[in-house]
Amino acid sequence: MSPAKPSPDKREAIFCATIKLLAKYGFHGFSIKQLAEEAGVATGTIYLYFKDREDLIRELNTQIINDFVKASLEGHDPQLPLKQQYQHICFNIWQFCIENSCITHCKAQFDHLPPDVLRSQHSHAWDGLQPLKHLFEQGRKTQKIKNLPDDILISFSIEPYLYLARQHLLDIIKVDSEQLTHIIDASWDAIAGPASKNTNGQFPQE
Amino acid sequence: MSPAKPSPDKREAIFCATIKLLAKYGFHGFSIKQLAEEAGVATGTIYLYFKDREDLIRELNTQIINDFVKASLEGHDPQLPLKQQYQHICFNIWQFCIENSCITHCKAQFDHLPPDVLRSQHSHAWDGLQPLKHLFEQGRKTQKIKNLPDDILISFSIEPYLYLARQHLLDIIKVDSEQLTHIIDASWDAIAGPASKNTNGQFPQE
DNA sequence: ATATTATGAATGAACGTTCATTCATAATAA
């Protein structure tokens, strides 16, 4: 089966098994022993590739963010109209979440790492999402997108998809491709247009 | 402090300490011993009030959902215009999240309990949110709200607030009350109006 | 006195991590 080479993709096997187990059991109920079994290696082997448990999880987190960001921007074309650019990214996100169910379930787990890790993760993710930043910036300038900070726009642009994908994968709800279109439209409605002017009675914002 | 009383609210103290620790350390790094110390009781005492660790967490989860639902609907008035009803609920959610930071951080942890628990949690939550269900239903009928399933509307109505509140509490972003108004408006824009008809083909937006 | 409630030392299972050992392959020598 497995010879004794250096090892190009054994690390990958460990990653893969970690994702699988983390998605299934969460951080509790996830043990190194179980991981070794799932990955088809000895427990000690894991420590040849990762300093310790924490290191493994941090590295995995980084890779997942990278993959997610990369998938989100696949085929991105800054020449297209803003709305189309946005729709494309949203579709990418949905697609990625559905096709990588383990990652989708994992990802949410990472939202509860220590605060300092979260902060660096946050800024790292934004680094990769530069094109989305530009899209938002351009949208704000041309009044096609509400004049709100990136993070707030994100809360309508990415979070709902993550949530819905999780529920979809758990069979709690079902989203077909026609609904997805409507969802993407709804999410565009949330961020589109200059910040609405009259909430209740109040003053225009500008 | 009190040596050996019957115990009306010792259970509450244990709940409270659990929330605190869970918010701080997550499921890992949360131990019964630590919990006992934080709650000011002996380890054995915990087992007088809860069958075991799992039972404690499940019960806590249920109570948090109940509190959350109750807070969301506080002061709800079905007589008001739909948009105002909606804004009021959104504001309640934000308020609750900010005022109960430990619960907000905890809540997300529970998103990764076993699937069957998640499903029952989901339907239990909806039971309590009947008024919101009605609001959505009425909105769909009168074309004031998009013709989309409740769960999808929720993804723009609750999830973004949970996400933003978490980030706000972690000091990753800051949301002031003026921004909150805009966020609530944006979230209304997401669900408002009949499901948009032209995705790409483009009519004027208003 | 009796029942109820609280305690925390004791327990054993499970955990992450280590390290002496193995062995297929690579490198070198004949």
Add this chain to the structure above:
DNA sequence: TTATTATGAATGAACGTTCATTCATAATAT
């Protein structure tokens, strides 16, 4: 080619720690 040696990836039993849970005992209430 064939024999010999060196390598380091892989192993998994063993280790020390930590954990959830129990229970004999103590404290309090009735």
